[in-house]
Amino acid sequence: MRLLAAFPDRVLSFDDGSLQTVFSGDVQCLDAGPFGVYCGTSDGVYRQSDTDTEEWTCVAAVGDVTAVAVHESGVWAGTEPSAVYHAPGGETFTEREGLTDLPSSDDWAFPPRPSTHHVRWLEPTPERLYVAVEASALVRSPDGGETWQDRVPSGPYDTHSMATHDDRPDLAYSAAGDGFYVTEDGGDSWRTVEAGLDRSYCWSVVCDPANPERVLVSAANGPRSAHDAGTASSAVFRKDGADADWKRSEDLPGPNGLLASVLVATGPGEAVVATNRGFFRTDDWGASWTRIDAEWPAALESERPRGLVAR
Template sequence: MPTAYAALEDRLLVCVDTTGSGWETSVRLEGYRLECVAVSPDAPERAFVGTFEDGLFRSSDAGDSFEPLETPFVSEAVTSLAISPHDPDVLYAGTEPSRVYRSEDAGDSWEPLEGIVDLPSAEEWFFPPRPHTHHVRWLEVDPFDPDRLYVGIEAGAFVYSDDGGETWQERPTGSRRDNHTLAVHPDRRGRVYTAAGDGYAESDDGGESWHHPQEGLEHTYCWGLAVDPGDPDSVIVSSASGARSAHSADTASSYVYRRSTAGSEDAAEASWERLADTGLPTGDGVVRALFDTTDEPGVVYAVNNQGLFVSEDFGGRWESLGLEWSEEYEEQTPRGLAVVDT
């Protein structure tokens, strides 16, 4: 049965499908400023949550309790997490200011992966709300090569390493600058996806070059991203006209788009379709959605400020999980979503 970890701004919702009795929700880490959450399907009893002011937390009992971890990070702002698909004990963390760290024992000890801020473009990186700094917004490990890492810097660069973080390459041809969410697919070697503030992009050579399928994508400030586990050519994104309409509940107006190249004679010409009247709230008053999948084809989960939802046809129709969703939650912008079968 699935367990969904939804990180809101100031608490973590641990939602368990009790099969027959609906979903049960427990609140954890209330009062902390959450940034990200990660769970591995190969070790579903472990969950990690990054916070902006209090470092990194780990649960070893499927979200029943959390403990703070001692880390050597440059700051207590843990802005991104990734668990290797090759080994659930291998965990990566990104921080503000931008640094990347690796643990090979599920967070007990850490080593820095040096060199990120020595890249030539680093002097140009900045995060508009805090322009004196920047952070690692997303980390991804290639499913075919455990030493190939993908990093999204907010804002300034897409960065990758093909040697486990010994060396880094930045801003390859066509890459986006304001990467928010990266994704890969276990059935498509070399494919990397990004939802960025400067638009959507895909790579077919492990991030070394990029193309920009934008046709039909009317809102190009992209944030949330998921790929159908059963079809690497089916992609869903959340997007808005800009940061204020994506993230601020009082000015929000965000949308969800789906694109599929399956069966297309010319994949480059496949266009995006805006998903409307599907059961997933979009438009005025709705902040950008975050998505996650398990390994079940066609199944995708979404969270926004209106609730937690699931689709079994990759976005065609959505159902609410029926959680108790307070007015306080409606004023928040979710920070992370991780769903795992337990």
């Protein structure tokens, strides 16, 4: 298994015990799928070469790319200011217009830069496309961005990531700054599920490929403990079923000193987490974690990971 992890100034590759930088730049997001590996940066979308893993080509000079998603329907990119672009074949990107015509767009604002907002997360499924705008809205499209449905009153305000499962097309999870949310009707209504969480600023979420009701999430006390190395306090939690409470994974670094971590599911009951202290894997869905042996760069001990994929 090869891991690729995005950090603010690089993409790291871990393969056969070797850790190396394969891309340098202002990195903001990362995803991989049927069209390859894609990295979002402040100056566009880059794709990794199929033949040379250290060669990257800019395939979309669409400005400040803050979210990217690779799916059977194509490659999706989100930007600041908020816009959504789509490349059905993974190469030619066109804007899916109308996003900012939604009535709620007048309220969209990113608190540190209140004059603007951006797409934080894209979650394409066969039935719909979810788009999380940071901050203030989780919106949907039932037709690949031809039309848009605005946020709903019960929905999350500040979604940071989402997880869906092919076996349950109307089930979706939102890891949000205002809590952990679940919908079972494709986003028409949402509820919070937080019993057992002692931190409610949620960041990264994945569900078990073998069981859509088993979930892992990373969470912090708030923005500073998620993003500021000087006040970092984050943890990873597991949920073993729809009626189970959250339980904290105790054998990861932290919580003090641990920035918001990024998760990826790698198989039934299996996942990897990228942290500012290194990579860790689990084969019992978060009940225990083992460090992936690698010489971790000291410069990354104060940096929050921005994406993680397994190939």
